[in-house]
Amino acid sequence: MRNAVIVRKGNVLAPVPAVVFALMIGPILLGLFGTLLPAFGYHPALGATQWSLAAWWALFADPSFATALRITLVTGLGATLMALTIAIGAVAALHNSRAFVYLKLWLAPTLAFPFASFAVGFAFLAAPSGLIARILSPWLTGWQLPPDLLILGDPNGVALLVALTLKECLFLILMLVAAEGQSQGDAALRSAQTMGYVPTRAWLVVMLPQLYPQIRLPVYAVLAASLASVDIAIVLGPAAPPPLAPLTLDWYGQFNAGDQMKAAAASVLQVFLSIGVVALWWLGEHTVGYLFCGIISSGRRHGVIDQAIGWIGVIGAGAALVTATSAILVLLLWSLASSWTWPDALPQAISLSTWRESGATLAPLVGNTVVVAVATSVIATGAAVLVLEAGIGHPQRRQIGILYIPLLLPQISFLFGLQLLWNWLLLDGTLSAVIFTHFLFVLPYVLLVLSEPYRALDPRIAITARALGAGQIRTLMAVKLPLLMRPLAVAAAVGFAVSVGQYLPTVFAGAGRISTLATEAVALASGADRRLAGVVALTLTALPFAALLAALIAPGDRAGDRSASE
């Protein structure tokens, strides 16, 4: 019996998925509604009670709107396209080579590095007053003062696009590797190669069509995130005007009816933007797929395309890893520096004073971060187990698709409305609200990590256990979960890592009162003090890294491979 086998009767957990979906989608819908009302003129507290489209006219008429929209679209789509190309190219060109093993090892710590801190490090590397310029000056360049070069914050958002691309391609490589782990591609690849296909082309032709559907949702999530990014856009993007998401945040910060309603309209617009761009991408997928069929069946064993993609991938992935690592090192140096001015390539003096003195201020932040992250990951892992257990036999992909919704919607579009809900329940600014809001974003990732191992578990084990008289719950607790210890630990660690990095959800649900390392990192990223930013960034990276390490080291090898090996 190849297919997943479920129990006809006796599925006590059957209502669980519906409950979980309701718990997730419900608040999101409420949040969207809460944002929708002011967009159509209803903001009673600020004296606006007439339904009207005034907010929309104001939005479209705003001088910055058109450019902000353009920047958002270009950077969002562009970064995702480039990141995907690099990821595909890197995996296609390098898989099975020794370099790939090193690449995968190098990947882990760079992924734990939070985006906001990456942006700060990247900014310091690339700026005309930054590290690269300092290393080369003045002996090579002759610059006595930093040159007036428009690299960061350029009006078209190129720096932003590059940074997004570099960080996201690493994530997509991880997704491809994970998807590849599930498929049995090696044999097919080898036979393609024996037919004369060069390795890169063989991978593109054999593996990519199989793997793309599996990474489709992560790609959409990356697309949505690039369009809606706030923290990196603030650090690296243009300021006048900024992309749409930070611009919306600016408007939310102005306490008058006009700006508030513009902000609401912009938030709603971003939802449609997200949907529209994803739809456009979907069309693109089909177009590319159609063209690709022609390429596949052309029989060409090697060509310019695979060479080009391969090179883009290798260079891109290499650049991404080098940049991410340099960014971490740069922030490490800053955290240890007492003074580091132009044009010195290294700090003038090293001291531990920043670390020592920030210990007291960081302690409550770390406390908050860890408490929220542990609670969220435990709850999310538990919920994921229940959902997976209840849904055995159902087509899983649609379920997970629904739970991906929080990742596909721009956070700003429903977080504000959600905050109104928390406020009304007297819960905003509490840890509980923050935990629940984090849960919305953590659950999809946990499910993503856990669903394959869960389904790969030989269904006959559960049947045997139940035939021996154990009910569903007892089978789950005594038999299934112990066998899934390692994947559970990894899933929880991933959930922990995702929670640690959440910025906007913490700000909104916490009503600005609950500070975590992530909120502090963004607050410091705007340049208050790079030394402190370094300390916070490193602490922020260390936490998820430690969690993942713990999950991978944890014992669990008795839970060996029980997948059907016939």
Added chain:
Amino acid sequence: MSEGLILSDVTLAVAGITLIDRLSLSVAPGEVISLMGPSGSGKSSLIAYLCGALDRQFQASGTVTLDGVCIDRWPIERRRVGVLFQDDMLFAHMTVGENLAFAVARGVGRAERQARVAQALAEAELTGFTNRSPATLSGGQRARVALMRAMLAEPRALLLDEPFARLDPSLRLRIRDFTFAMIAARGVPALLVTHDAQDVPGQMLDLGQPNPRF
């Protein structure tokens, strides 16, 4: 009054294709009836159906009666129908003793439970294996443990899905005989699905033509 396992007009279909058409048979306590047929003839699906784990994609009709009680609508754990698969399905994270203890009914006290486990091991000539990990056992030993575990649950019927297929030919005969002896001794009706005609100890049913799909 034990009447054994009775199937009446059992029909299994999936995606519009009928795999099993109005199968009726009756297995007396201690009797072993074998089902033969090539791949795709629905043997494993029938096993799944009988123990209560049929995949949702299947449509099933007919009735299954066990010791006079209709068990169609019952969940797996209530049916008291044991299953043995090709692979022994021993729980890798538990010791042999824990695997066996898992099968003993819930209300049984600790001392009694351990006694039953010890007795089962003795019957299988595996005394002293209580704390061994299943991974350290040989194929034949694992097959015996799996059988004893199934028996410890005091099933009222036993389903065997090609349980000897993975064993070395040299072992196969011994394990087969051991299994059938157990079944006869406990008086449990058993349904055996197999490829191998040599496995058949008694009555045999041929499930007919292979499915054109395969």
Added chain:
Amino acid sequence: MIDMTTLLTPTRRQALIGLSLAPLVLSACGQPTGAEIAANAPWDDVLSKARGQDVNWAAWAGDAKINAYIGWVSSEVRLRFGIALTHVKTNDTANTMHQLLVDKLSGRTDGGRTDLIWINGENFTAALDAGLLWGPFAQHLPHWSMVDTKGNPSILTDFTVPNNGYESPWGMAQLTFFYDSANGVSPPRTIAAFSEWAASHPGRFTYPAPPDFAGITFVKQALYAFITDRSILSKPVVKADFPRTTAALWAYFDALHPNLWRGGRAFPPDYPTLRQMLEDRETDIAFSFNPAEASTAVTSGLLPATTRAYILDGGTIQNTHFVAIPFNAAAKAAALVVANFLLSPEAQARKADPRLWGDPTVLDLHALAPVDRARFTDLPNTAQLPDAAALAHALAEPHPSWHVHLVEAWRARYAT
């Protein structure tokens, strides 16, 4: 080095208070309301009612030295008055405003979760108009008599709008420029001079993009230089006249921008980035609202000791920042006590200490007893402080409507 020595114990206590308040909010649905207090109640009544109350003070937390100061306040009010003060760290006052708005919408008129807000400018006007503030209370505070209302008219009128005692003054802010004197920079001392200076030093100066507050203040400062009749600035904008009155201003910026940092094609998003750029030597001149900013930056090692600060000839824009009490504050008595303590000579002097924060005082030094006056005159005069006489030369903030129109106009011209 970062001066966080005062942070250690109070912050830990604060954190514990803050974290433990969260479940309290959940379970108790807000703090025990107790009886209301009248703003003009006898001060002894206020003090006794305040004892044991918890005050949540929502204040911007983007600056470590300000957080440190608030930490000191917290430990002092606990010692002296038995008040448990929590610094509710916000990134943005708008968040607090939203929360109060929703409270008002849901009819939550007491047991509110914020008792004191650090506020100024248009936030105040909007909050007052929306009925979110409690008062008037400021003139009933014992220390009110020491406040320099004559010398600083902006204390009574926040951005030209009379505040009627709905907010109590806390500190002053004045646009101050600073630069590194070791670089041989001879900084411009008037707005017009900036244009010339930028022409001869292209790419070495810039300002944050409005609507950032520091950025728009620079624009307002420039407006002062080009407006013929300054009295219209204290009145609401006459829309029809706006293009004409600001024509010279925009001409100035049109000429200035090509000589700015990055040719005016990019702007820093906020003040901290602007200061960072000075550190990185990307620009030569920066400006801030805190006259002692350069001083404290030097103390924490962010800027070299050769940094100097100055005020433009003719004076720079000055405003006052305040604390206010929300309409539904649960601990009004304690909030009054804290607001009063903030006005005490001891608290004001510590705030004005350029080694700690350097925020100018709102008190009239002549109205103080000699002992208290000495607290101020004894403050170190670091080399990085602007000339005190120049500081006295201050320009008032224009009417809030100018702010809105200027932001719009700037963005329409330069942020498209």
